[in-house]
Amino acid sequence: MKFQVIGKNIKLTDAIKGHLDNKINKIFPNADESTGVRISLCVKKNRHIADVTIKTNGVTLHACDETEDLYTSMDGVLKKIEKHLKKHKARAQDLKIKSGFEIKKMSAD
Numbered sequence: 001m002k003f004q005v006i007g008k009n010i011k012l013t014d015a016i017k018g019h020l021d022n023k024i025n026k027i028f029p030n031a032d033e034s035t036g037v038r039i040s041l042c043v044k045k046n047r048h049i050a051d052v053t054i055k056t057n058g059v060t061l062h063a064c065d066e067t068e069d070l071y072t073s074m075d076g077v078l079k080k081i082e083k084h085l086k087k088h089k090a091r092a093q094d095l096k097i098k099s100g101f102e103i104k105k106m107s108a109d
Contacts, residue, residue, distance in 0.1 A: 008042040050077040
C-alpha cells in the first residue's frame with residue numbers, strides 16, 4: 001500500500017503517522033500495492049482539517065473532517081472512509097445478486 005501523509009502548518013510526528021498507519025491497516029487489512037492512500041492534515045487558526053483520498057481497484061474514496069482536535073479529525077475522517085467503503089461493498093454485492101437473479105430467471109423460462 002502506498003501511504004502518503006502531507007502536513008500544512010503542522011509538524012508531522014512519528015506518533016501522528018503511526019496513529020494513521022494503524023487505523024488505515026485496520027480498515028484495509030488486505031490492501032495490495034496498487035492501493036494508494038493520501039492523507040492531508042492542515043491547521044487553520046484553531047481548526048484541524050483531515051482530508052483522505054484512497055484509490056483502489058478503480059474506486060476512489062474521499063472524505064474530509066474538521067474539528068478543534070487533530071486526533072478527533074483523523075478518527076472522524078477515517079470513520080467516514082470506512083462508511084464509504086461499506087456502502088461501496090454493499091452496492092457491489094447488490095449488483096451481483098441482482099444480475100445473478102436475472103440470469104437464473106431467464107434460463108428458467
